[in-house]
Amino acid sequence: MIVLLHPRTGKPKNRRFPLAVLSIAAVIEGREEYAIVDGNLDPNPSQTLDRLAAEHRVELLAVSVMPGPQMVSAIELCRAFRKKHPKVPIVWGGYFPSLYTDAALNAAYVDYCVRGQGEETFPELLEALRGVRAFPAVRGLSYTDAFGLHQHNALRPLRSPGDFPWLPYHRLPVEKYLLPTFLGRRTAVHQASIGCPYRCQFCGVVPIFDGRQKTETPQRTAAILTSLQRQYGIDAVQFYDNNFFLNESHAREQAELITPLGLRWWAEGRIDAFLRYSDATLRAIRDSGAMMIFFGAESGSDAVLASMNKQITSSQTLALAARIREFDIIPEFSFVVGDPANPREDTRNTIDFVRRIKRLNPDAEIIVQHYIPVPHPDGMYGAVESQIKFPSTPDEWASDRWLNFTIRQDPHLPWLPRAVQRRIDNFELVINSRWPTIQDVHLPKWGRWMLQSLSSWRYALGFYDFPLELEWAQRFVSLRKPRWESL
Ligand code: B12
Structure with missing residues (x-):
């Protein structure tokens, strides 16, 4: 066996x-x-x-x-x-x-x-x-x-997930996996592609798939989701693809094929790709049930975006934040903060930029992450190779120091002054309290209200230091969240 x-x-x-x-x-x-x-x-x-x-x-x-x-x-x-x-x-x-x-x-x-x-x-x-x-x-x-x-041994060429058999879901107690999320009562996950064609220099996908992506056909994705709905009654899906949207005709076809299922869904996409799509395509994506799309915005500075090899500009992010609102899709913008060349200035710029996004689209969700490097074939963003030595065993990776690094909490980076790290964390706490994510279905209404009331003055004044009351409030509400799942 x-x-x-x-x-x-x-x-x-x-x-x-x-x-x-x-x-x-x-x-x-x-x-x-x-x-x-x-x-x-x-x-x-x-x-x-x-x-x-x-x-x-x-x-x-x-x-x-x-x-x-x-x-x-x-x-x-x-x-x-x-x-x-x-x-x-x-x-x-x-x-x-x-x-x-x-x-x-x-x-x-x-x-x-x-x-x-x-x-x-x-x-x-x-x-x-x-x-x-x-x-x-x-x-x-x-x-x-x-x-x-x-x-x-040498790596093998990438194959499309569509070249392999369907997943044997029946080998699992499927009921235990279809749990409630902000998308629906019975949320499934699916990955229609593997890899990613871009080469962002902070990203751990590049060293593994070397800037390549293979995708199954929209027909296969639709057939799998149809079968999951018929057999198990799914009403929502999270797509795990690193880059769910390829060219416009593929995105449009995918959307049209899944529309009859009435699913609500979440996926990751690129800002530049979405900006290029016509209104008709964005409407088709929305009509097929897209509730929220995750976009790597990464930075508000074009120089920083260029040094990451992100291949987008900050004005594209602002344009998308405004445009996507018309289609009633919530954008989730993620930022990689703490440019090794000038972490203080980068943090200041990113905070200002996030505030501009929020003015354009108050529903936009914001994820603020510390930049942590990964081994990269094109060189790490920030050229920090000489400043970081990765552990040489899994046990060392499991130590508090490296676990905190991996999960981007208290990452102890030689180029990131403690005061700047704290500033990033404090801003994240204030913004997450001012606009608690709609993805947290366990957060009760009173908890949402409490976090918003406590943080609104801070956000309005741009005062993020020492948010002790918010730390306390977050802990308080998370202790009182109902637990509806059973093992
Ligand atoms: C789902 C997911 C999660 C879920 C995990 C849910 C679950 N499955 O239980 C959650 C939300 C918990 C999560 C958390 C984190 N994640 Co995550 N996650 C993903 C995501 C979106 C999909 C992974 C997946 O299931 N793919 C579907 C399967 C089919 O693909 P796959 O895993 O690549 O598997 C293939 C091969 O890798 C290989 N393979 C995998 N396992 C095995 C085992 C054997 C025996 C063999 C032979 C082959 C094999 O074969 C598979 C088929 O080809 C990926 C991004 C992505 N699209 O890959 C990020 C990703 C894997 N996560 C990542 C990270 C960093 C994290 C976190 C550390 C982030 C954080 N800030 O805390 C945490 C911690 C993880 C943890 N708890 O241990 C990174 C990893 C690379 C890196 N930068 O280090 C990724 C690539 C995201 C990114 N772009 O940076 N994650």
């Missing part, structure tokens, strides 16, 4: 289909005996792994690992599993081992890493383990050879 493990990523109320392991399951479905263990659902995944190992001959433990809390959970589970079942090989796949392959291989509980797309590499790894293929012949695979050296 093969065990596919999706370690816990967060709170049960945020549980979604574990698409990464489902994509691997899809290519072995009907051909291999396998089980899926999802740490977002299973209260004791370690015990489940032991039970499976006691009841079956487990041939391989295959683990999906994203940087951050999921990696912490993966370490704990893999270490315990290795101790009890030392003969079972362990493979890691996903963003963590793809970005930090050597660090992953340095762990005593990781034998193989699958870099990038896994659907073809995984069955070939099984063949290699069974002795019918040589390990060096498995593209996308990394491993430690007999001399203790890390071998990184």
Whole structure:
């Protein structure tokens, strides 16, 4: 038996289909005996792994690992599993081992890493383990050879998700994954494409997919969503694509095909692409149920945008903020704050820019993130290579210092003065309190009102320092949020 493990990523109320392991399951479905263990659902995944190992001959433990809390959970589970079942090989796949392959291989509980797309590499790894293929012949695979050296086989060309079978949703208790969100009562997730064709120098997608993207046809996306609606009654969907909208005709066709389903949906798009679309296309997107689109605005300074290789301008962001309002789609603008060349000025500019956006479109949602670098083939944004040395083991990545870095909280960056970091955090707190996100369906009305009342004077005066009362208020309301999900 093969065990596919999706370690816990967060709170049960945020549980979604574990698409990464489902994509691997899809290519072995009907051909291999396998089980899926999802740490977002299973209260004791370690015990489940032991039970499976006691009841079956487990041939391989295959683990999906994203940087951050999921990696912490993966370490704990893999270490315990290795101790009890030392003969079972362990493979890691996903963003963590793809970005930090050597660090992953340095762990005593990781034998193989699958870099990038896994659907073809995984069955070939099984063949290699069974002795019918040589390990060096498995593209996308990394491993430690007999001399203790890390071998990184060449990456394989990207394939469209449409080239692989549909996901075997029936292997999961689907009901437990269709939870309420701001979009609907039964929200599904779907990823229609893999990779991204842009090369932003702060982004962790580029080193893995090297500026490439492959997308399934709009017909296939629509057929999958139709089937999920018929079988399981979904009424909303979050698209996980890094870049859901390609050219205008694709976007239009996609929108028209899903309109009859009456779904409400969220996706990520590019500001420049959206600005180019005609009014008719934007209306079609809205009519198909688009409620909110996430856009990487990143900065209000054109010089900073150029140094990130973002390929948009700040005036495009302002134009989109105004235009999209007419179509009743909420834009969610994300910012990467703390330009290493001048973090103080960048922070000041970004705060001013966000205020301009809010004047143009008060419904716009704002995400403020500290810039944290990732290894990048074109060089890290800010050319900070000499200032940062990444950990060389997963355990070090799991330390408080590096976990805070990964989740962009208190990231301890040598170029970011503490006072500026605090300024960014304080601004984020004020703006999140002044306009609590509509995505938080657990926030009661009184809590929303309280946060808005407490923060409005601060926002009006541009006074963000020492927001102790807001910290307290946020904690107070989050403690009293109703919990409607059950494990
Ligand atoms: C959904 C998601 C989340 C969800 C996770 C929900 C869940 N599934 O349980 C949540 C909201 C929790 C989340 C959080 C974070 N995320 Co996130 N997330 C994503 C997102 C949008 C989709 C991932 C996904 O499921 N894709 C669908 C599957 C099919 O694709 P995939 O994961 O790439 O899997 C393929 C391959 O990687 C490989 N593969 C994956 N696993 C395995 C396992 C095996 C055994 C094999 C063989 C192959 C394999 O094969 C799969 C099929 O080809 C991606 C962006 C993206 N579009 O990829 C960001 C992304 C992965 N997240 C990212 C980050 C940084 C985070 C956070 C650290 C951010 C933060 N500020 O806190 C947190 C912490 C994560 C945690 N809790 O551990 C980054 C990672 C790169 C980086 N910069 O380091 C991404 C790429 C976003 C970005 N553009 O920066 N995230």
